[in-house]
Amino acid sequence: MRKPRPRSLQWVLVRRLIILQAVMLVVFLGLITLVFFVAQPRLVVDNEAAALVVGEALGRDAAGQLVLRDTEELTNFRKSFPNMWFVARDEKGGVLKQGNVPAVYASGGDGLLKSVDRAALTFAQLDLRPAASYANLETSAGRVGVLASTMSSREENTGVEANIDLQIDLARNPDGTTNWVRVGPILVILTIIMLLPIIIVMGVTTLVTTPAVVRRSLAGLVATAREAGNIDIDNRAVQLPTERVPQEVAPLVQAFNRALARLGEGYDKRNRFLTDAAHELRTPIAILRTRAELLREDPESRRLQKDIERLSHLAQQLLDRQVLDHAAGPREVVDLVELARTLAADFAPLALEAGYDLSFEPAGRPVLVDIRSQQVERAVANLLRNAIEHGGGSGTITVLVDGEGGLEIHDEGPGIPLEERERVFEPFYRLRPRSSGAGLGLNLAREIARLHGGRIDILNGRWNGTHIRLQLPLAETPAKKIRSGPAARTS
Template identity: 30%
Template sequence: MRLGRSITFLATIAIATVSALVMVGATIVTIVVVMAMDEDNSSIGATSAVQTLKEAIARDAQGRLMVEPNGKLAALARNYPSFWYVVSDDRTTLLSGEVPGQNSQETPVRQSRIKYAQFEFLSDEKRLVGVAVSEETRAGQVLIEAGGLPLSMLENTLIVLSNNGPLLVLYGLILLATIASAVLVMPRLIARPVRQAAAEAEAIDGVPGGRRLADAGTPAELKPLVGAFNRALERIDAAAASQRNFLSNAAHELRTPLTKLRMKLEGVPDETIRASLVADVQHLSATVTTLLHLARLSGQPLAFAPVDLVALCRAAVAEVAPTALDRDIDIDFRADDPVVVVRGAEAAIRAAVTNLIENALRHAKATPSIVVEVTAPGRIRVIDSGCGIAVETRDVVLRPFIRGGHDDTEGAGLGLAIVAQVMSMHGGSVTIDETPGGGATFTLTFPA
């Protein structure tokens, strides 16, 4: 199956993509909305700067408080001229930048023992936000104050995202769970009704008025396809019924004139000519009778019931035994079990077995004997030791009017076609193998 043409694959990819976009978009929009609720969001940048300062605070060899220069602090000072910070402990205060209130009495929180504070100040007539946080650093407990970072909305968003790793991991897990659910659940939701319809289509037996795809419970997306398929079956049924009616009517119409012709031929004085003509008429009559059987088998559904294959085959052998004896052919019946029961149409199975035996009598003229064998759970073999059937023709001899390469004029090539049709109606199979030592073995296998 090509994934690019799979409905479930495309639906899964679409749902997973949309879910990812919605979750990421919702996260960003939420952050932006929260930040937009403040008139100024410079506290985000100040809080980020505090974390940068925390990593840089240490003590020198004399134990004095110091801020180790690093690239992040240098970048903040370079990109934001208004950036400032104050780092202090009980003995030392370190300042950088234009600290608000350092030359007045407006020092907001310095020297106080606080955990967290946020304050506003003016820088170039613009109101900004600073923060003061008491942090445990490599130099011990230190009060860190920072501010003067008027970040853009995008910068604030990126900082919030980078500072919320666990939240992003949670979002990632939720996204993966959503994608996994789409991958595991969506194919089943979409493919289940399609597979159910396919299973129903496989069960359609092809007989007139047979099964159709169920419309009840079918998803709305499949209803047009189910309706079109059922209407197509109805059209096929109508065309097949017309052909069967023509075949049946033609066969019926031919039987009466053939019977009259047979009676008139009895008056032909030349015995040789009379025998030849009578044989031809009998051949035509047999063909007409076979056509009638074929039309009846394909024209109506079979009524299935338990059928004993042992009793059926024993009766079929008894029926053709006189013909076999007339042709100096022994016919033997074998069964390992006294009863072998399958579900089927007894008349149809009887016709199939009879056709196989008559086919052996007609074409396997060199065979000294014919064996009809029944084995459990539902298998019938008709074995002859005649000239056999060539491997290359075994696939076609079950078709109508195919005689398997025999040049004799007996038969119309319909007997094996009837056998194949009967087995198809029963859900079984017909196989042709070579008999050990030469000949043909036909095996009818019925479903358990």
């Protein structure tokens, strides 16, 4: 089953905002449509177009009477509006009528203004007479026709004059009711035409602006998540800030901080327990070593002393492992060549006694590294001891230092299989269960390398045995006090 991908809060907000805007527009348009139906407005755009088409087709015959020419515009207009009618009257009283003219309009407009409720009076563009409004109003004095305007001449208009008169007339049945069969589809199309551009514009605007707004709003959360990604075992006591975190997410961050605190406290308790246990083991181990030395010299006593030594080494490694968690203190610039030379000399008797030859291959110049000497000495000592224990008991163990801050230890033993090269660095993992090692040496060496910003790798090659490389950071400047050897000898 495919694992579902996590949802993006940013795009969830964008989609929901677009849907919300679209729904609001539809509701708003529905309310406007309802108001239009209640107010019964009329759309006079077609009527105005009819008047203009008729006006362009009017002319006079030889007798000077009004006639209507069959122009192309008039023919096309009649195809679209077959019920068109008109009454034309000139200044001399001449009248031209065509179509089914309602009785109220048959006189050409005489007395018509007395029967209408409202009318707008406008003039040609070059005519300076101002637009006016006429209304028949029911007043305390009876029905009165009022003609009014806000200016005496269009010259008084110093800005932009806009007159908007929107009327809508719907198709009706013979009884005067609205013919929804014909009107409904047209209203749906008009609604889509009106809404679609608005939805597109608002949607594009939302897609452009909302991600930026969301990113800005979540910037504090992103910064907090970045800080959380930097938390590891060495700085587990860090608490994530909540000042810039959104209020809705702050409880989650606070719970995470409390979880970190509990984990850190438990980790410290475990470390204290291991440290105390290792310290407590040293006393009985010392007593056992003293008693073993008093025994008669025979193979059994030598094996017992070897087991006691192994137990002592394990207790020391446990102590060293816990000390790493409190690895503070200043670093110093050390010549890695001299440090490796001294450690090789210290381990030479152990290597010879175990049946190996020991070779030292230094770089051709001093290699200055910025380290904590005692920790690195412990790491190199563990690598050397590991080579002596698992190198097969024959051949040559080589200690090599290069000019890049690398220290390599080679043996000619059975080597480590490729599939086991990561697991051997796990604590208490032993490649061979019957091995005399405790499984902490390589883990301790890797932790020391990591604390110094370096690393340990098992190298690949066609050689026999195991080649392990410890990479340490080179010193940026030789201004610090340079140590030429280990701070404490390890044997």
